[in-house]
Amino acid sequence: MTRVAVLTPDPADPSFAGQWPGVLERLATALSEAGITAEAAPWIDHVEDASGLTGYPLVLPLLAWGYHRDHPRWLLGCKTWAAAGVRMLNPPSVIGWNSDKSYLGRLADKGVPIPETLWVESMVQGDADAAFDRFGTDTIIVKPRVSGGAWKTLRVSRGEALTDAPDGPSMIQPYLPSIETEGETSLLFFGGALSHAVNKRPVTGEFRIQVQYGGKYQALAEPPAGAMALARQTLAAIDEDLLYARIDMARGPDGGWLLMEAELIEPDFYLGSAPEGGARFAEAVKARL
Structure with a gap:
């Protein structure tokens, strides 16, 4: 069996404790059927020293949940892993820039259609108020640029006070009723x-x-x-x-x-709904090995 590492959440963070082990089990089961053993490696343990990861032929950052709560250390980890030559897929450079949703603006500049978006450096009530008229809508979505699992994501109606607004760089989009x-x-x-x-x-x-x-x-x-x-x-x-x-x-x-x-970075593959996807992912991993 070939051993690969799967980056997992900080084991001291109770907010993910009830969910990630089940996701890892589904991934590990699919990989094992392709002759690959998945071993958990908390991402927070390897931020400054990548030696614990360099021995693996492949590292998968699939369960690196919680990076949005400690983004500076996440970026440091990406830099450390790249400098140490850790064979990580997706690559450290990609999971670095993909952790900040401002990448959506860069994709839009290349012609990819995204919802109208207002980028702000520090969210205040005035930004939300202006967005309603700018978008011509009575409902907006406010969220941090660095987020995960709808963390600090708000749906705000015209005339509603903005409470518990995200700190730091944020984004505002019109609410899409199609959701x-x-x-x-x-x-x-x-x-x-x-x-x-x-x-x-x-x-x-x-x-x-x-x-x-x-x-x-x-x-x-x-x-x-x-x-x-x-x-x-x-x-x-x-x-x-x-x-x-x-x-x-x-x-x-x-x-x-x-x-x-x-x-x-760490997308849920929804293998609970589409279990056949596990075998396809395992084959893709095996091909890279």
Whole structure:
């Protein structure tokens, strides 16, 4: 069996303790069937010294949850791993820039359609108030540029006071009603090839589609019309050596697809909804080994 390391959360962080072991187990099971043993390695333990990772033929940052809460150390870790020559996929350079959602602006500059976005350095009430008129909407989404799992993500209505606003660099987007009616669609790519597509919908009254907020996931027989074109356009604009990618998208007001996220660090592959994707991921890993 070939040993690979999977970066995992800080074991001292109780907020993830009930979820990540199950995700790791699904990944480990899929990899083991391809002759690969997955070994957990808390990412926080290797930030300043990569020697604990250099012995692995491959390191997968698939469960490095919590980096958004300690972003400076995450960036330091990415720098350390790159300098030490850790064979990590996706590469340290990619998981560094992908941790700040300002990358969406750079993709938009390359022609990838994203929701209208207002970038602010420090969120205040005036920024939110101005966004309603700028976007011509009565509901906006406010979130930090460095976030994960809808952390500090708010849905704000016109006239509503902005409370618990994110600290530091943030982003504002118009709320997309299609999230509630059609949900968000994710396309999973392993080794550059489409593996599976999953539709994610929030429960009634909610706008966040993550499982911790009750989100419901369903595998799709094939991507909706137009979704694959946006995914391919996004991957071409990224133009990086990627082992895996999850391209999240939703429909805009005109019915066209908009890129919500390109998850290249620790995306949930939704193997609980699409278990066949595990074997495809394992084959992609095996090909790299």
